[in-house]
Amino acid sequence: MTPDALMGGFAAAPQQSARAFRGVLEAMARPGTLHLLEGAAPPAPLSVAAGVALLTLADGTTSVHLAGAANCPAVRDWVTFHIGAPLVRAEDADFALGRWEDLHPLNRFRIGLPDYPDRSATLIVEVDRLKAQGPRLTGPGIKDAAHLSLPEVAAFRANRALFPLGFDCLLTCGARVAGLPRSTIVEDV
Amino acid sequence: MTELFETGAYNFAYLDEQTKRMIRRAILKGVAVPGYQVPFASREMPMPYGWGTGGVQVTAACLVPEDRLKVIDQGADDTTNAVSIRKFFQRTAGVAVTEATIEATVIQTRHRIPETPLREGQIVVYQVPIPEPLRFLEPRETETRKMHELEEYGLMHVKLYEDIARHGEIATSYAYPVKVEGRYVMDPSPIPKFDNPKLGDNAAIQLFGAGREQRIYAVPPYTRVVSLDFDDHPFTASKAPHDCDLCGAKGSYLDEVITDDAGSRMYVCSDTDFCAGRRAAGHVGRLGVAMADGSA
Numbered sequence: 001m002t003p004d005a006l007m008g009g010f011a012a013a014p015q016q017s018a019r020a021f022r023g024v025l026e027a028m029a030r031p032g033t034l035h036l037l038e039g040a041a042p043p044a045p046l047s048v049a050a051g052v053a054l055l056t057l058a059d060g061t062t063s064v065h066l067a068g069a070a071n072c073p074a075v076r077d078w079v080t081f082h083i084g085a086p087l088v089r090a091e092d093a094d095f096a097l098g099r100w101e102d103l104h105p106l107n108r109f110r111i112g113l114p115d116y117p118d119r120s121a122t123l124i125v126e127v128d129r130l131k132a133q134g135p136r137l138t139g140p141g142i143k144d145a146a147h148l149s150l151p152e153v154a155a156f157r158a159n160r161a162l163f164p165l166g167f168d169c170l171l172t173c174g175a176r177v178a179g180l181p182r183s184t185i186v187e188d189v
Numbered sequence: 190m191t192e193l194f195e196t197g198a199y200n201f202a203y204l205d206e207q208t209k210r211m212i213r214r215a216i217l218k219g220v221a222v223p224g225y226q227v228p229f230a231s232r233e234m235p236m237p238y239g240w241g242t243g244g245v246q247v248t249a250a251c252l253v254p255e256d257r258l259k260v261i262d263q264g265a266d267d268t269t270n271a272v273s274i275r276k277f278f279q280r281t282a283g284v285a286v287t288e289a290t291i292e293a294t295v296i297q298t299r300h301r302i303p304e305t306p307l308r309e310g311q312i313v314v315y316q317v318p319i320p321e322p323l324r325f326l327e328p329r330e331t332e333t334r335k336m337h338e339l340e341e342y343g344l345m346h347v348k349l350y351e352d353i354a355r356h357g358e359i360a361t362s363y364a365y366p367v368k369v370e371g372r373y374v375m376d377p378s379p380i381p382k383f384d385n386p387k388l389g390d391n392a393a394i395q396l397f398g399a400g401r402e403q404r405i406y407a408v409p410p411y412t413r414v415v416s417l418d419f420d421d422h423p424f425t426a427s428k429a430p431h432d433c434d435l436c437g438a439k440g441s442y443l444d445e446v447i448t449d450d451a452g453s454r455m456y457v458c459s460d461t462d463f464c465a466g467r468r469a470a471g472h473v474g475r476l477g478v479a480m481a482d483g484s485a
Contacts, residue, residue, distance in 0.1 A: 014201035018253045021213045025251065029220050029394045029409040030309075057217070059210050094214075115338040118218035118227045140223050140370055141409035164372060168221045181221035183370065183409075 005077035008041035010055060016040075020056040024170065028179035032137045032146025034130060037177045043074040049172035050097055050124050051078075057122070058095050060084040065093035068102025070126070097124040100151035111165040120182075121167045127151060130173035139184040147189070148178055156186040202249040203281040208232055212250035212405070216396060219407035224369030225337070226320050226404040234400065236277075240270055241299060242400030244316035245277070248297045251312055251396070252278065257285045259293035264301040264442070264459035271299070288462050296393075300363075302384040304441050304463040307393035309410065315378040317399035320406065322366045322376040342374045345417060353422055362427065368415045369408060382416065383426045383442045389414030431456040436467035437474035 010016040016039035023035040042051025058064055064085040066075055079085055090096060090108040103109075103123060112120035127149070134149040135156075148171070150156060159166045159182055166182030180186075200206065208230075215229040234242040252258070258278055262270040266288040274297060275286050287293050290305040297314040307313065319325075323333045326344045336342065345366055352360045365382035367389075369375050377388055378397060388395065388408060395408040408414060418424035429443045434455040441463060443456040455476050458464035473479050 013206055015254055017206065017209070018201065018251075021209075022251065022253050025213075025216065025220070025312075025394065028217050029407075057210060057214055059207055061207070061211070062214070115334045116228075117222050117225060118215070120218070122217070140412040141220075143411045164222045164225060168217070183221060183223060 001077045001081065002074055004043060004074065005081045008043065008051070008078065009082040010039055013055075016052075017056045020052045023177060024053060024056060024179070027170065027177050028141075028168070028181055030141045030146075031139070031180050031184045032132055032142060032148045032178065034132060034176050034178050036175050037172070038175050043078050045069045045072070045126075046075055046078075046097070047126055047172045048175040049177045050126055052175075053124055053170055053172065053177060054079065054085075054095065054097060055082060058083050058085045060086075062094040063088040063092050065090045065096040065098075067096060067098025070098045070102070093121050095122050095124060097126070099126045106155055106159075106167070109167045111159075111162055111167055114165065117164040117166075120165065123167055123169045125151070125169055125171045127171050127173050130171055130176050130178055134189070136187045136189050137180075137184050138187075141181075142184070148180065150180070150186065153186050153188050156180065156184070160185055199281045201254070201282055202252045202278065203234075204232065204246065204249045208246075209250045212246055215405045216247065216250060216407060219396070219405050220394070220409050222373075223408055223412050224367075224373030224375040224406060226399075226406045228403055229405050231400045231403040236273070238401040239318065241274055241297070241316035243398030243402075243405070244297050244299070244314045244400075245274060245398075246400060247314045247396050247398035247405060248274075248278065248295060249282070251295060251314070252282050252284055254283065256282075256294045257287050257292055259287050259290065259296045259462075260298075261296065261301060261303070261460075261462075262299045263444075264303075264463075265461045267461065289466075290462050300379045300381075301442070301459060302380060302387045304438075304458070304460045305466075307387075307391055309392045311393040313391075313393050313395045315380075315395065315397045317376070317378040317397045317402070317404070319364075320376055320397065320399040320402050320404040322364075322374050337373060340372070342368075342417075345374055346419075349417060349419070353419075359418065359422060359424075365424075366417050368417060370413050371415075374417070375406065375408075375414075377414075381428070381442055382424075383428045385414075385416045385424070386426050429456055432474060433458045433464060433467075434474045434476040436464045436472045436477060438464070438467055438472070 037049040037052040109121040416424040
């Protein structure tokens with residue numbers, strides 16, 4: 001294990017994870033809004049928001065899939081030390097973390113069961129830019145319409161077509177996070 | 190008892206971190222599938238079932254140190270259940286508390302939605318006794334789960350129809366079933382049906398926790414929530430046909446209070462904060478006394 005893996009967790013976990021969860025909850029409940037996730041320093045190439053989201057939501061009882069560049073020794077050691085989550089392949093993951101292109105093909109991820117739609121994966125998608133502009137979002141949590149810079153539209157439309165099944169996404173960039181639950185209708189502008 | 194919190198005898202907001210993560214994951218899935226009941230591993234809480242153990246766990250998972258918590262029981266801030274839960278979080282989370290709806294960031298409620306419109310940034314946590322709207326029609330969990338899966342809600346309409354056949358109208362007056370985003374039929378917890386129209390298109394995040402039944406569900410902001418009804422028997426949000434006797438409010442939900450053994454009664458706002466606010470603003474009802482006189 002790299003010594004750096006021991007660093008970069010929460011300093012005051014109860015309070016910091018509580019604030020981080022409120023950010024994630026607001027993001028997921030209001031798609032298209034951006035929120036700050038701070039308090040941890042995960043190793044490169046993870047963004048602060050992605051690391052904080054994982055620290056807040058994952059633990060030894062949830063499986064995590066690291067995709068692409070995120071699947072490096074530094075990140076694997078950090079996740080193992082701070083979170084203790086078993087690292088698994090995409091098909092078994094509760095949480096998957098990586099860049100959008102590294103997460104493909106998306107049909108590997110769990111979309112829940114017809115009687116238990118909650119048994120689905122949550123994707124933490126690292127993006128280069130995250131702004132409240134771009135494709136148009138409508139649906140639960142959105143007053144009229146919202147906009148969010150998404151890496152693509154087709155995949156989210158296909159995911160919405162599965163409702164109430166489907167995966168849910170957190171998009172992270174630096175210390176910012178936005179949510180895109182399966183219930184959101186995405187349209188090109 | 191503040192020293193207990195300060196000396197670290199309790200973790201922040203009582204629950205341990207792993208439990209809070211488990212509840213938080215359930216809340217997020219609930220938000221992603223509005224109206225669907227997410228199973229969660231409900232914990233024993235230091236209060237009996239039926240006193241809001243589900244709501245307390247959801248509140249504990251959501252609270253941040255900067256929050257201002259309001260707890261109401263049937264609209265009132267000063268009843269036993271509300272007072273004890275408020276004290277519980279003052280002691281274990283050290284959060285500020287308030288009775289004013291507009292000042293609160295988290296509102297835990299038993300059986301009412303505040304009269305004052307809610308705003309963005311607020312979270313309402315409902316205490317839920319029986320989360321399954323179909324439970325009294327079909328006792329088997331395996332069957333009700335299948336019915337939700339197949340969107341097979343005919344039984345619920347039969348129940349409402351039988352109400353009409355027997356009473357001439359839909360007699361269900363609380364825990365009135367709703368359909369969320371055109372998909373899941375949901376029990377809004379035993380709020381009066383007067384409150385049902387506030388469930389939909391609400392600016393706040395609405396979370397529902399059922400401790401004994403181990404379910405969490407959610408209605409995100411600005412979500413479509415429709416009370417079930419028939420074309421020829423449309424849903425009506427009913428209330429007692431009176432004005433509040435203390436503040437004179439015409440549009441608020443009222444409690445009936447028997448005042449003597451000769452049949453006298455008065456009607457007062459069930460939402461104590463709303464009523465006190467109106468009286469402070471100078472409104473006086475039939476039996477009320479102006480606040481300036483030092484009473485009320």
